[in-house]
Amino acid sequence: MSDPAIEVSNLCKNYGPVQAVDRISFTVQPGELVGFLGPNGAGKSTTMRILTTIMPASSGIAKVFGLDVMDYSMEVRRKLGFLPESVPIYPEMRVEEYLQYRAKLKEVDRSKRNSRIEYCLEKCRIREVRRRLIGTLSKGYRQRVGLADALIADPPLLILDEPTAGLDPVQIRETLHTIRELAGSHTVLLSTHILPEVEASCDRVIIINRGTLHWDGKLSELSGTMPSLELELRGP
Numbered sequence: 001m002s003d004p005a006i007e008v009s010n011l012c013k014n015y016g017p018v019q020a021v022d023r024i025s026f027t028v029q030p031g032e033l034v035g036f037l038g039p040n041g042a043g044k045s046t047t048m049r050i051l052t053t054i055m056p057a058s059s060g061i062a063k064v065f066g067l068d069v070m071d072y073s074m075e076v077r078r079k080l081g082f083l084p085e086s087v088p089i090y091p092e093m094r095v096e097e098y099l100q101y102r103a104k105l106k107e108v109d110r111s112k113r114n115s116r117i118e119y120c121l122e123k124c125r126i127r128e129v130r131r132r133l134i135g136t137l138s139k140g141y142r143q144r145v146g147l148a149d150a151l152i153a154d155p156p157l158l159i160l161d162e163p164t165a166g167l168d169p170v171q172i173r174e175t176l177h178t179i180r181e182l183a184g185s186h187t188v189l190l191s192t193h194i195l196p197e198v199e200a201s202c203d204r205v206i207i208i209n210r211g212t213l214h215w216d217g218k219l220s221e222l223s224g225t226m227p228s229l230e231l232e233l234r235g236p
């Protein structure tokens with residue numbers, strides 16, 4: 001049997017006295033599209049930063065395709081594309097230029113770079129802004145440029161931290177449509193704090209609150225089980 005795409009076991013992270021992640025365990029199998037939910041401050045970004053090797057865990061295990069994220073950080077980075085909550089992109093660069101730069105940095109084979117960029121421009125629906133300076137783009141377009149960056153090296157796993165935050169309803173629909181398309185060929189862990197966003201997209205969700213795991217299963221079985229947290233996630 002193949003290794004899980006993600007395996008987290010008794011993961012903990014504290015920032016000084018703040019226990020941001022407290023003994024979380026879950027797995028994501030290859031090919032799954034899993035929603036990672038929790039209210040603000042639940043510990044989603046922290047878990048994702050550990051998985052993407054940006055920061056070390058305080059204790060516990062985190063593996064990506066069987067590789068410990070601490071011991072094999074370079075290999076792990078090659079296996080995943082990460083869309084962080086705030087996309088760190090360069091306002092003075094044109095979209096196309098930025099993707100060229102990122103493809104080179106991520107060691108995409110020179111002969112494949114242009115076709116890869118075309119694929120990402122198309123998939124993320126940013127072809128029409130390819131020559132625009134990133135600094136002049138709307139938040140929705142910048143998020144899609146960030147998604148194209150996550151995709152550029154064709155990693156088997158995509159970790160997307162609140163890709164719809166700050167977008168209007170039309171942009172949210174478009175972004176979720178793109179993510180569903182990508183899920184056909186990638187494993188996806190998608191974080192959000194809005195339950196309806198994942199209702200139509202993911203058939204399994206992991207819910208954390210105040211650093212601890214509250215639910216890991218199908219959304220259809222959630223209703224009635226945790227009415228208060230569900231209400232919090234749904235928003236007013």
Ligand code: ATP
Pocket residue numbers: 015018019020038039040041042043044045046047085193
């Ligand atoms: P959000 O949806 O608001 O991004 P989240 O679920 O991603 O929330 P985290 O950003 O992981 O949650 O934060 C978890 C907890 O850790 C919060 O209490 C937060 O204030 C705290 N925290 C996060 N980053 C730091 C940091 N660099 N230093 C200190 N505390 C932090």
